[in-house]
Amino acid sequence: MGTPWSTLGNNEELNREKNELQDKQIRMQSQIEELNREKKELQEKLIAEKKENKELRDQNKELRENRVSLESPWRELKYKGFTDDAKSHLYEDIESVVLPDKCEAINLIVMGDTGSGKSSFVNTLKTVFRDNDHIANVAPSYGTNFPSTTRRLHEITLKSFDSGQKLMINDCRGIPKDVTERDICESDLKNTINGHIKKNYEFKADRAIQKNDGLYRENPTISEKMHCVLFVVNADMLDIERTYLTLKNIQGYLHDNNDIPLQIILTKMDKLDLCGLSDCSGIFYSRHASKKMQLAKTIFGVKGNQIQPIANYVDETRRSNIKDILALQAILNILQEAVTYIENI
Ligand SMILES: Nc1nc2c(ncn2[C@@H]2O[C@H](COP(=O)(O)OP(=O)(O)OP(=O)(O)O)[C@@H](O)[C@H]2O)c(=O)[nH]1
Ligand SMILES: [Mg+2]
Numbered sequence: 001m002g003t004p005w006s007t008l009g010n011n012e013e014l015n016r017e018k019n020e021l022q023d024k025q026i027r028m029q030s031q032i033e034e035l036n037r038e039k040k041e042l043q044e045k046l047i048a049e050k051k052e053n054k055e056l057r058d059q060n061k062e063l064r065e066n067r068v069s070l071e072s073p074w075r076e077l078k079y080k081g082f083t084d085d086a087k088s089h090l091y092e093d094i095e096s097v098v099l100p101d102k103c104e105a106i107n108l109i110v111m112g113d114t115g116s117g118k119s120s121f122v123n124t125l126k127t128v129f130r131d132n133d134h135i136a137n138v139a140p141s142y143g144t145n146f147p148s149t150t151r152r153l154h155e156i157t158l159k160s161f162d163s164g165q166k167l168m169i170n171d172c173r174g175i176p177k178d179v180t181e182r183d184i185c186e187s188d189l190k191n192t193i194n195g196h197i198k199k200n201y202e203f204k205a206d207r208a209i210q211k212n213d214g215l216y217r218e219n220p221t222i223s224e225k226m227h228c229v230l231f232v233v234n235a236d237m238l239d240i241e242r243t244y245l246t247l248k249n250i251q252g253y254l255h256d257n258n259d260i261p262l263q264i265i266l267t268k269m270d271k272l273d274l275c276g277l278s279d280c281s282g283i284f285y286s287r288h289a290s291k292k293m294q295l296a297k298t299i300f301g302v303k304g305n306q307i308q309p310i311a312n313y314v315d316e317t318r319r320s321n322i323k324d325i326l327a328l329q330a331i332l333n334i335l336q337e338a339v340t341y342i343e344n345i
Contacts, residue, residue, distance in 0.1 A: 065287060066272075066286070066288035067287075069286070069287070070285045070287055073284035074284055074290040075284050075304070076284075078329065078332075082321045083321065084321065086321075087325055090328040094159075094332050097336060098339070099161060100342045103342050104164075104166070105166045105167070105168050106166070106168065106227055106342070107169075107223075108158075108167075108168065108170065108338065109172065109230065110170070110171055110172065111229065111232065112231055112233055112247070112265075115234070116174065117234060117310075118139075118150065118171055118174065118232045119141035119150055120139075120267065120312035120314060121232055121265055121267060121310060121312055122154075122169055123136045123313060124310065124313050124323065125169060125327055125331055126138050126139075126158060127324075128324050128327045129159045133318065133319050135313045135318075135319070139154060139156065139171045150174065151202055152200050153170055153171075153172050153192060153197055153201045153203070154171040154172070155168055155169075156168065167335065170226070172192060172203065175246045175247070182245075184205065184206070184207065185246065187208040187209075188201075188208050188209055189246075189250060190253050193225070193226045193257070193260065194220065194226075194257065195226070196216060196217050196218075196220060197209055197215060197216065197217065198216075201213075222342070226260065227341055228260070228262075228263060228341065230262075230263050230264075230265050230334065231250075231262065231263070232265045232267055233266055233267070234268050235271070235272060236268045236272065238295050240295060242299075247300070248300075251300065258341075261341050262300075262306065263330075263337065264300055264308065265308050265310055266296055266307055266309050267310050267311075268312070269292075269309045269310060269311045272286060272288045272289050274288070274289060279320070280322045280326070281322055283309060305333065308333065309330075311323050311326060
């Protein structure tokens with residue numbers, strides 16, 4: 001006996017409904033999956049926003065904290081206040097440093113990242129050793145958008161002493177970002193420290209100096225070597241996450257070479273929050289400046305008195321006692337370090 005037509009019809013109906021239900025289930029399943037994906041994305045977005053909010057709150061808190069002056073200064077200057085008197089005393093102190101007979105010149109060298117303010121520091125020092133009110137521009141400085149403004153070893157006389165001896169400073173190429181170029185630069189910088197490179201040598205990107213180069217000095221005398229190395233670091237960009245590898249390698253090299261003295265020149269201090277004042281008169285009461293000093297100490301493992309805070313002359317037309325005094329105090333310390341080193345080698 002065959003299946004009655006009515007039952008067949010019912011089965012088909014049931015199968016269709018079943019299929020429809022299954023399709024609906026699949027659609028709902030994919031909708032659920034889509035909703036879950038959206039939910040996950042929203043959750044992640046929320047977490048990221050919360051993190052960003054926290055960072056902004058922390059930054060805000062730090063900005064507010066930075067603005068509150070310290071109760072006592074983080075450094076006491078030898079002569080209090082940014083006065084004409086303090087400045088005259090510093091000039092007298094520099095003049096009365098007794099230079100060792102065995103050296104015709106005290107040689108300093110600046111090194112550091114491109115755009116850190118090396119040439120500007122050289123200009124600032126040249127300015128404070130001038131008799132007139134002009135801002136010096138002996139070392140070209142243009143800005144941070146060039147690979148390195150300074151390409152050659154540029155030797156500048158800062159001061160001639162009554163004894164005939166000179167205080168010299170050498171400006172040089174900024175440390176490049178490219179790893180290979182950086183190694184080449186590091187080798188050239190070490191050779192400059194040890195007096196093997198003569199002035200006007202052009203630092204090259206693809207090759208360190210060779211012994212057969214016309215500007216290679218085979219047997220440098222003590223008067224041709226460097227007596228204090230100045231790492232110029234931008235205070236505004238000081239970053240604990242960065243390795244400062246080349247500078248650290250050079251620091252090791254200084255240690256291995258009779259402990260040639262090292263000083264950190266913290267430039268662009270004027271860009272920090274200096275107690276809400278527009279000039280640098282609040283620098284030693286500034287929490288922000290103090291934090292940067294601590295950071296420099298940690299990064300380079302040096303003592304506080306090896307770090308010199310500086311606000312370079314940039315596009316001013318007039319001298320300022322504050323900038324002069326910061327630079328004079330720095331050069332006095334540097335000169336004393338260099339002299340002690342020469343006396344002991
Ligand atoms: N506000 C401020 N700007 C500075 C200071 N020092 C340097 N600058 C500016 O930073 C930029 C780079 O300064 P340079 O002196 O050319 O830097 P550099 O280290 O010689 O750079 P390279 O020769 O390229 O390696 C210039 O625009 C300067 O005006 C400072 O103390 N304060
Ligand atoms: Mg330069």
